[in-house]
Amino acid sequence: MSRITIADIARQAGVSTGAVSYALNNRPGVSERTRARILSVAAELGWHPSSAARSLSGERTETVGLVLARDPGMLGVESFYMQFLAGIESELSKRSYALMLQVVPDLDTEISTYESWRAARRVDGVIIVDPRDEDPRLGLFVGESALPAVVVGDTSLARGITNIWTDDAAAVRESVRYLFAMGHRHIARVGGVESFGHTLIRDRAFEDEVGALGAQGVICRTDYTAVQGASATRTLLTNSEWPSAIIYDNDIMAVAGLGVASEMGMRVPQEVSMIAWDDSPLCEATFPRLSALSHDVTRYGAHVARRLFDRIEGAAPGSFLDSTPRLRTRGTIARRVTDQ
Amino acid sequence: MSRITIADIARQAGVSTGAVSYALNNRPGVSERTRARILSVAAELGWHPSSAARSLSGERTETVGLVLARDPGMLGVESFYMQFLAGIESELSKRSYALMLQVVPDLDTEISTYESWRAARRVDGVIIVDPRDEDPRLGLFVGESALPAVVVGDTSLARGITNIWTDDAAAVRESVRYLFAMGHRHIARVGGVESFGHTLIRDRAFEDEVGALGAQGVICRTDYTAVQGASATRTLLTNSEWPSAIIYDNDIMAVAGLGVASEMGMRVPQEVSMIAWDDSPLCEATFPRLSALSHDVTRYGAHVARRLFDRIEGAAPGSFLDSTPRLRTRGTIARRVTDQ
Incomplete structure (x- = not known):
């Protein structure tokens, strides 16, 4: 052309x-x-x-940026990011904005991507996901002349940059209390990637609540994939003292957990209860249907985009609670009746 | 700033x-x-x-565009697009290119998005997905001065624009022949959205092959969601003459089909065999594990991006076969032994 x-x-x-x-x-x-x-x-x-x-001429680029530091092969697995992107898009398209999306292998490349976007004036602002403790990316977005940014994650991780968060700790505590009330005294959490701040927040809430109730709790570490979700479930259920309930950190690991129980001939929920995170259509597709910590990820993405536009238009930084994921009970939670 | x-x-x-x-x-x-x-x-x-x-100054924008005319809420459901995006990104990042992604409600908005991108020189080229019969979008990309574009889909739909395709017809025929060889004489296809050209190509291949073998074939129409996949399966399996094998048009509908069979107390694969499309980690997570028409979607996305770069650099249009999805048998196909 x-x-x-x-x-x-x-x-x-x-x-x-x-x-x-x-x-x-x-x-x-x-x-x-x-x-x-x-x-x-x-x-x-x-x-x-x-x-x-x-x-x-100093005007807008009509573009906002998002960098995902993830293995490309893993991105297709979880429904979270595609729904989140769809939510962002729903707000962007109202303003004829486009999303500049880049998938990079690591945080260093993510940082250099922001630097080159900034130098070349390619975006009006950026959305930062998966914040960590002492996150090395956030320094770029602090100060008067910094590129407008919003952090998708907990206030404690955001270093004063505008953040939009879901109250994951409250969601974990609610689930543990409900399982305890249903008679469960040995509960497992199959958690995601340890370097993500929200994983640690969920870990702490799980440990605190299990401890406060005097129940037994165990945490397994995974990379969010079906393979590791299945493997963690196999380890948990093979143990002579298996947990009577498992809370998974996403939907695909819970599906894999259900598959493992079925393969092992263990009945869900009669012998083991299961809860997924990021309620998606997948949780409605299994049998029994998966109980899940449910929040509207598409709406969350839209909320994040609106807060970024506010920042671009000069609003002061702030901290915004999007929602508290709620336990939606379906077919995978039962009262513990048998002695184990 | x-x-x-x-x-x-x-x-x-x-x-x-x-x-x-x-x-x-x-x-x-x-x-x-x-x-x-x-x-x-x-x-x-x-x-x-x-x-x-x-x-x-007439040089590159270092950006390529992709518009998805899909309901945002549906995008998170299928693993296809996120894996495909990840593949595109893997090539873009090698060249420090960014992806301009826009989700729009319909084809008219998709067309006006291309027009505004072109007018504002926002992208060096675009990737067009889900081509249709007599596709109204493609006229924009025909001719000397048109924006470089590639079509992800069959050559018969691409109107001479560079296209990259998977041989879905061959994949359907292979599956039908295999099921027939395993004793199946009544086979169902749970197909996707009718307006997509690749749906019709799969439909025709299914009907042709079933007809050529003298088997009985039935096609159900869905919107690719788990809900409609479950509903189609329920209808099929409730019929007094139920099919002994079902081929689904994606992975999530096959998972839902498996859930319905389990709910109805029908054994998979002993009473009904099932095949998914777009083999994803999900197909490994269920029990039994889903047999699937498998192709590497991430690699497909990377291939598409490379062909677009060729076009941007002045290569002549061409037609490129990416792969033929292959039947990967896992736990959901069995020889038909019982009389139904």
Whole structure:
């Protein structure tokens, strides 16, 4: 595609490129008559006010950025990110904004991606996901001249940058209390990646609540995949003192857990109860249907995008609770009746 | 964030904006001495060669576009798109390209999105998915001055635009023949959205092969969701002459089908065999594990991105077979032994 440049317009109109730049950016420096001629030549040549020109003139790029530091092969597994993206998109499209998405292998590359976006003025703001303790990325977004940013995660991790969070600790505590009330005294948590701040927050809430109730609790560590979810479940259920209830950190691991129980001939929920996280259509597709800690991930994404627009438009940083995931009981929780 | 403009540099260096433009774009029109002074002032002011400036000078935007005309709420359900995006990203990141992603409600909005991207020079090329018969989008990408594009889908749908395709017809025929060889004489297909060209291609291959073998075939229509996959399965298995094998158009519907069979107390695969499409980690998570038409979706996305880069760099349009999905048998196919 051939592009019309300022130089093309200048040549055709017989003026300097500076004059063209003033005219097209609607700034003083050329007479009204010259401006009119330049605009007419520009229109004739098929020139459009491009995002490029707007950006050079200090206006918006109409783009927000999101970097995911994840193994590309793992991204398709969880429904969370696609629903979250869909929610972001629903707000972006209202404003004709586009999303600049980049998948990178690690945090260092994520940081250099932000730096190059900033240097090249490619985005108006960014959405930062999976914040960690002492997160090395966040320093880039602190201070007056920093690129507007929002953090998707807990206030304790956000270093004063606008954050939007779900109260995962309350959700974990609610689940543990409910299972305890249903007679469960030995409860397992199959948790996700340890370096993510929200994993630690859920871990702590689990340990605190189990401890407060005087129940027995165990945490297994995974990478969120079905394979590791299955493997953790196999280890838990093979133990002579198996837990009578398992809380999984996402939906796909709970499906895998259900598969393992079925393979081992253990009845769910009669012999072992199960709870998934990130309630998705998948939780409705299994039999028995999966009880899950449910929150609207698409709406969460939309909320995050709105807060980023607020920041871009100059709002002060803030901390915003999106929701507290609620336990939606379906077919995988039962009162513990047998002695184990 | 304040942006350094060409005018700022011109003012500081005491030259015209045209001279700055020539110097920064490394084009003739200024002396070497002036160029050096301008570059030094630009560096002093913190000016970076932005994508905006490159675009205005006729160079690359380093961005490719993808529009998904899908209900945002449905995008999270299937693993296909996230894996496909991850594959695209794996090639983009090698070249420091970004993906401009937009989710829109319908084809009309998709078309106007392409038009505005083109007008504003926001992307170097686009990836078009879910091509249809007589697709109204493709006219935008035919002709000398059109934006470079690739179509993800069958050659018969691509109207001469570069396309990358998987041989779905061969995959369907292979599955039907295998099921027939295993004694199945009544086979169902739970198909996806009818307006997508690949759905019709799979439909035709299914009908042809079932007809050629003298077997009985039935097609159910769905929207790819677990809910409709479950509902179609319920209808099929409730019929007094139920099919002894079902081929699903994605993975989530097959999981839902497995759930329905389990709920109805029908044994899989002893009483009914099942095959999923788009083999994903989900197919390994269920019990029994789902047999599936398997292809590497992440690699497919990477292939598509490479072909788009070829087009952007001026390669002639072509038609490229990515792969033929292969039947990966796991635990959900058995020889039909009982009379039904």
